[in-house]
Amino acid sequence: MKSKRAGQSLIEMVVALSLTAIVFTVGISTFLSGMGSWYRGQSRIGVESATSQAIRKISMTLRTAMSVSVDANGQGLSYRLPALDGTGTFISPATWDGVNRRIELDGTSVFIKGDNLPTSDICDNVIGTDPLSSGGTQSYKVFTPGAGTITRSITCMLVAQQSAYNSPTAVYGRHRETIYLRNIPQLSQ
Numbered sequence: 794m795k796s797k798r799a800g801q802s803l804i805e806m807v808v809a810l811s812l813t814a815i816v817f818t819v820g821i822s823t824f825l826s827g828m829g830s831w832y833r834g835q836s837r838i839g840v841e842s843a844t845s846q847a848i849r850k851i852s853m854t855l856r857t858a859m860s861v862s863v864d865a866n867g868q869g870l871s872y873r874l875p876a877l878d879g880t881g882t883f884i885s886p887a888t889w890d891g892v893n894r895r896i897e898l899d900g901t902s903v904f905i906k907g908d909n910l911p912t913s914d915i916c917d918n919v920i921g922t923d924p925l926s927s928g929g930t931q932s933y934k935v936f937t938p939g940a941g942t943i944t945r946s947i948t949c950m951l952v953a954q955q956s957a958y959n960s961p962t963a964v965y966g967r968h969r970e971t972i973y974l975r976n977i978p979q980l981s982q
């Protein structure tokens with residue numbers, strides 16, 4: 794016995810193509826959304842890593858400082874390092890090596906500068922507001938000295954931003970650390 798239907802009707806064909814188009818559209822939009830999330834995540838990892846590495850470099854530098862003075866606006870500081878002998882050991886009692894050094898926020902980058910030393914850029918895309926503050930627009934100080942007449946500790950905070958690939962929103966990296974100074978001559982006497 795022969796079937797009464799010899800082929801597919803036009804309506805069945807249109808329904809099948811429509812369902813296929815919907816499945817492809819949902820699949821592609823899910824894929825693109827996932828890729829956007831991945832790119833934002835990668836950008837966030839990059840900016841978090843940059844601020845963390847900058848704070849680590851500042852911390853390693855300042856822990857050996859003999860004296861540190863923070864600018865009144867908190868955007869920079871001057872420091873002195875102790876002199877080293879020919880073997881790389883600190884001279885005792887600690888004496889200044891004679892080089893004036895600074896770490897400062899200049900525009901959107903943090904630099905380490907010194908007399909007759911090459912300038913080192915340690916963090917880019919630094920912003921002057923903290924997105925985690927109330928309202929997300931409060932300014933902050935990069936360097937805050939600890940309490941007391943002798944600076945024994947410094948709190949350093951950096952907030953940087955980076956635009957995520959193909960996204961209208963920026964991602965932020967924020968790192969904060971308190972650095973305790975070890976080589977202050979007034980403390981060792």
